[in-house]
Amino acid sequence: MKQELVDENASRVRSCIRRGEYAGPTSGLASGFVQANLVILPRELAFDFLRFCVHNPKPCPILEVTEEGSPEATLMAPGSDLRTDLPRYRVYENGELIGEPQDISHLWRDDLISFLIGCSFTFEAALVAAGLRLAHVEQGRNVPMYVTARECAPSGAFSGPMVVSMRPYRADEIPLVVSVTSRYPAMHGAPVHVGNPEALGVKDLNTPEFGEVVEIAEDQMPVFWACGVTPQAVAMKARPPLMITHSPGHMFITDRRHSEFEI
């Protein structure tokens, strides 16, 4: 099933997920189409959260904010239904994970607002297209993510450190790695840090806070990108009465193509 979905277009993959026929990770599906992080919050927190994202565009590049109560991403995927079109969700009450359903229709309310946030899949596709390798993919692991000592600009109840993802590259690859990913500012863009993890507040690369350890070769150095886990971590810390997100790796597949976000 999964291989068929790689070559499908985005709306057909969403339909398949909506009908409950696929509930796995979305990495690689609907090749060429942008995937997005999802955060759903009640209206009362929406302005402060949106300002948080706008003030921290590297970890939290906003792709779309839905109308209050509407489950449709009218800009990124007309006809979509954010209650059913992701393979798996996470539901938090007061900051505590209470469930990981495949459908959130039963939880929907008229005061909910959805935020779609750029995802690293887009710049990873660009790295591969440029002939660069993805160590975590080759090693069959989730990308390692670390909580840094770098504080985001706070907004209302939302504050916290930036979370970064790490991919190792050789010294001679660094310039291309930076220039390729900098073309996608809406998808986290250029790295925030190259080399020396301690200067970023990351003490031990072998103990990532999220994801899995990836081996770094002798001739490689760690390269760090602002990560879409940041807004989720920050929102969780604010302990909103209700928050719904995608389940890690189970993203929202949009109708927009990577190239539309290349500058």
Add this chain to the structure above:
Amino acid sequence: MKQELVDENASRVRSCIRRGEYAGPTSGLASGFVQANLVILPRELAFDFLRFCVHNPKPCPILEVTEEGSPEATLMAPGSDLRTDLPRYRVYENGELIGEPQDISHLWRDDLISFLIGCSFTFEAALVAAGLRLAHVEQGRNVPMYVTARECAPSGAFSGPMVVSMRPYRADEIPLVVSVTSRYPAMHGAPVHVGNPEALGVKDLNTPEFGEVVEIAEDQMPVFWACGVTPQAVAMKARPPLMITHSPGHMFITDRRHSEFEI
């Protein structure tokens, strides 16, 4: 007086304006520092307006959104006071212009939120640095601005067409013009349209809706950029009970340098 302010740094120019010692246009002042459009709205409209800006980043690139009731732009200019640090403001009630004061301290309220929006002065400085000319400056006129047939993505009460500014360039200059300005996405970025005004819904270049006519030479074509007048025009059309903006050309001078926004 004005010449002295060209070489001053941003905070000294703001102090000078705050003390009422300068009340003219800010073009060219505090050379090297970013200037910003200002829109101030009551809290009740802030979320819809911010979403409007986020969904229309070419005309409305958000640089900062202040905390409710705070007149300080803590990110772009720590220590600033948005009630006094612009040389001239425009005050609108229900969409009608009711005054153009040099100070808005007497109008300040605890529910006001300020939006700082990128301004074309940054990419104009980059064009000049690249050896390109600014026809409107050479002709001693304000840049001409036109209302297009291109609708912005609406948000709540906020909707309307994109407004563009126009600068003429020769065919052989167009590639450099595009690449230079594309490096500043937070300052309107690359042009939205090159040539044929009618395809953009601009019927007559001799009747700009804002600014002044600029002569276009035989060998030049019009180049159009999304313009910071768009969010003001859209906000005015929504007829908010109170809206305060900068007076055209009388911008907020920030402590951030152009180069910080170059990608």
